[in-house]
Amino acid sequence: MKLTGKAWKFGDDVNTDEIIPARYLNVSDAFELAAHCMEDIDPDFMKKISKGDIIVADKNFGCGSSREHAPLAIKTAGISCVIAKSFARIFYRNSINIGLPILECAEAASKISEGDQIEIDLSSGTIINLTKKETYKSHPFPEFMQKIISAGGLMNYVTQRD
Numbered sequence: 001m002k003l004t005g006k007a008w009k010f011g012d013d014v015n016t017d018e019i020i021p022a023r024y025l026n027v028s029d030a031f032e033l034a035a036h037c038m039e040d041i042d043p044d045f046m047k048k049i050s051k052g053d054i055i056v057a058d059k060n061f062g063c064g065s066s067r068e069h070a071p072l073a074i075k076t077a078g079i080s081c082v083i084a085k086s087f088a089r090i091f092y093r094n095s096i097n098i099g100l101p102i103l104e105c106a107e108a109a110s111k112i113s114e115g116d117q118i119e120i121d122l123s124s125g126t127i128i129n130l131t132k133k134e135t136y137k138s139h140p141f142p143e144f145m146q147k148i149i150s151a152g153g154l155m156n157y158v159t160q161r162d
Contacts, residue, residue, distance in 0.1 A: 001122045001150060003080040003101065004130075005052040009114040010041065014057055015064030016091065020073040033069055034076035051078035054120070056112045058084065062091025071095040081120055083127065083138075085109045096145055099153035103127065108136035122146060 125140035
């Protein structure tokens with residue numbers, strides 16, 4: 001699966017309360033959650049992004065509470081992938097479960113600038129910075145995890161297998 005989009009940069013320790021503020025956790029509609037994605041870090045984030053764009057962050061992205069609301073808000077907002085130096089483990093697992101592709105790649109996270117056009121090949125873990133004409137390598141997910149992401153999440157994957 002190939003993804004292409006514009007990079008939006010964030011720093012270290014972006015927590016789940018910053019991804020989707022706690023005041024919206026009583027909302028069950030994914031599109032309403034998405035409308036508030038990243039608003040405490042960048043109030044205009046949802047006005048600036050386009051479908052397919054990519055979040056690029058430093059270390060420990062998604063730290064904080066274990067809520068699935070955070071990766072769900074990102075995915076429903078139209079972000080196609082998150083690249084970071086590292087992810088909080090529960091955010092990592094929740095992302096896979098809801099079908100949000102994430103890649104750990106310190107080199108890409110360091111070298112990609114906001115606004116760069118990025119192309120990602122999820123099957124090989126290759127990240128191409130089209131703006132800077134650089135290629136970075138991440139470890140691709142194992143095949144079964146790629147199938148979960150392609151299915152749109154764990155529940156869809158399980159349903160399709162029956």
